[in-house]
Structure formats: C-alpha cells, structure tokens
Amino acid sequence: MSDVLLFTISLAATVLGLLGSWAAYRRRGAASGMRGAAWSMVPMGAYLTGLTKFLSDLVFSPVKWAGVALFGLGALLYVASGVMLRKAPAADGGSGRKNAPKSAPKGAAAKGELQSRRPTAGPAVDPDLAEIEQILKNRGIS
Incomplete structure (x- = not known):
C-alpha cells in the first residue's frame, strides 16, 4: 500500500475516534x-x-505469514514442554511422591498396617453433624 493511502486511513480513523470520544x-x-x-x-x-x-x-x-506461523509453533512447543516438565515423575524412582519410603515393611505388621489405613465400611459421618442430629432427636425433631 502506498504511504499516502495509509496516512489517509490512519488520519480518518483518528479524527472519527476523537469525534466519538467527544460524544462519549x-x-x-x-x-x-x-x-x-x-x-x-x-x-x-x-x-x-x-x-x-x-x-x-x-x-x-x-x-x-510463514514466519508468524513458525513463531507461533515455537511458542506452542515451549509452553507444551513446560507443562510436560511440570508433570514429569520425580527423581525418586518415578513414584511421584517426594517422601516415599525406600522399602516397605514386610510380614504381618505390614498387613496390619495396610488394613488400619483402609477406611471403615460404614458411612462417614461428620462428628459435628452427628452431634446436631443427636440434639434434634432429643428435642423430638427428626
């Protein structure tokens, strides 16, 4: 495009914008x-x-446009690599946990320990809600 045409378009846009901003x-x-x-x-x-x-x-x-596309592809690859590095397994053997034990205990103690970590087979009730339910039952509201 010629410089005269670009100047005319830019000047017209500026003048129209200033008129609109006066109205605003x-x-x-x-x-x-x-x-x-x-x-x-x-x-x-x-x-x-x-x-x-x-x-x-x-x-x-x-x-x-090819240069813009390459620039965009490079930026996309950079961002994707950052996400991949953030989700990479930790250096402690790939377990993903920072404080993982080196070796698990063996024998019956290990079985008992695992069983104690499992949740109980009943409905999990919040102690505060259980207390509120008990108060309501005592007053005859259920």
Whole structure:
C-alpha cells in the first residue's frame, strides 16, 4: 500500500475516534472521553512509527505469514514442554511422591498396617453433624 493511502486511513480513523470520544465525554463523563481519546490516537501513532506499513506488508506476504506461523509453533512447543516438565515423575524412582519410603515393611505388621489405613465400611459421618442430629432427636425433631 502506498504511504499516502495509509496516512489517509490512519488520519480518518483518528479524527472519527476523537469525534466519538467527544460524544462519549458529553454523555458519560471525562473518564470515558479520555479513554476514547487514548484509543483514537492509536491509528495515527501506528502510522507514524511504521507499524501500519509493516502490518499491510504482513497481510499480503505469504513469507511473513510463514514466519508468524513458525513463531507461533515455537511458542506452542515451549509452553507444551513446560507443562510436560511440570508433570514429569520425580527423581525418586518415578513414584511421584517426594517422601516415599525406600522399602516397605514386610510380614504381618505390614498387613496390619495396610488394613488400619483402609477406611471403615460404614458411612462417614461428620462428628459435628452427628452431634446436631443427636440434639434434634432429643428435642423430638427428626
């Protein structure tokens, strides 16, 4: 695109934005008007820094799109590798637990220990709820 066309588009967008921000200032107050004015200056600032020329060249250039695609693929691979490293097994033999015992106890003591760790076969009742239920039963409310 030619520089004259890019300048005209940027100037028109800036002027229309400033008119809209004046209307926002009148209707909604100074904060809305200032925010609109800030956004209105972006197109002209982009033209003056050369960003619009870069973007217009980017839109019509397959080579630049290939570069953008490679950049995106690299970023995706980097993020995926970080997730994979975070989920990798720990260095303690792959158990995933930091404080895993080196060897498990053997014999009857081990069986008893395992059985004591298992939950009981009854409904798990919160002690506070059991106390509240008992009070309600004592008062005849059930």
